[in-house]
Amino acid sequence: MKKKSLSRQAKLKLEIAIRHRINAGRVAIKDQIAFFRRHFGQVSSDWKADASRVTFADIAISENLFACLKNDFADDDFCSEEMSTNASPIELSGDFSWVLDPIDGTNNFALGFPLCGISLALLHEGVPVYGFVYDFSINSLFEGGPSYGLLKDQQKYVSLSNDIEAQKIIGLQFPIEPGLFKKLIPIFSDFKIRALGSSTLLGTLAAQAYLEGVLDVRAKVWDIAATYALAKAVGNEFHFFNESPFPLREFHPSLPTCPYFTGSKIFCEKIESLLA
Secondary structure (H helix, E strand, C coil): CCCCCCCCCHHHHHHHHHHHHHHHHHHHHHHHHHHHHHCCCCEEEEEECCCCEEEEHHHHHHCCCCHHHHHCCCCCCEECCCCCCCCCCCCCCCCCEEEEEEEHHHHHHHHHHCCCCEEEEEECCCCCEEECCCEEECEEEEEEEECCEEEEECEEEECCCCCCCCHHEEEEEECCCHHHHHHHHHHHHCCEEEECCCHHHHHHHHCCCCCCEEEECCCCCHHHHHHHHHHHHHHCCCEECCCCCCCCECCCCCCCCEEEEEEEEHHHHHHHHHCC
16 A cells, blocks of 8 residues: 655654654663773673574663663663563554664673674664664764755765775675575676674675675574665665565564675676676
8 A cells, every 4th residue: 555645734844753763863872882881802601592692782772772761762662682582473553663783793792802892773663764883993983864964974975886995895794695695606707705703894884885785595584774874874775585574573583584785876787796
């Protein structure tokens, strides 16, 4: 069914509601940066059922950040990678929801390797409209969404799209199953490869045009919700191997992976042709 167009007054009301949340989201993330930096490489870790690492800092950031947002937006839905796997799935019934990865690149964080960060996305009716990514490696906050553009530390970001070297680099996340790897072999002679251990940072680098594109077959929705919005902010394409997780209607840590690729039109066309 075709969505009804909003009246001018309704559009203004929606825009105000989104901007209030953008400002609050920015504050909520900034409030966690000192804690993030203080515990970097200094916390013990455990392993979850899916063999991914988790630390005390993941849980603390998740709880503290959402506590901040819930003060002003109690009716919103709040979804974190670190919610209990024993909890019931969250039905996203409100107009707005938040999807958080408190530490993307937890393995790097725990081991003292600086490629890690915080990822927070604001969704309206299940679709990301704004994303925040705190990149610990350069101590900067990237943010943006469709019609908002891309910002770095609240300043308009100057794209690297005209940098010839940047157009020769792509990001991949491993492992990749042999059948898919074989299909992708031609790109290995065309591009330099980066594998960072953080899907969020790869997606952020693609939005900056430092990377021509990114392909990740292991990502979960909390890994890409924010960078999906950043891609839309700069006009990058974003494709899923299977059905798109957006609009997101239900959230639980056991959600399946959502393999994807994103980047320039040229990169995405090349990947589509190889997969075909």
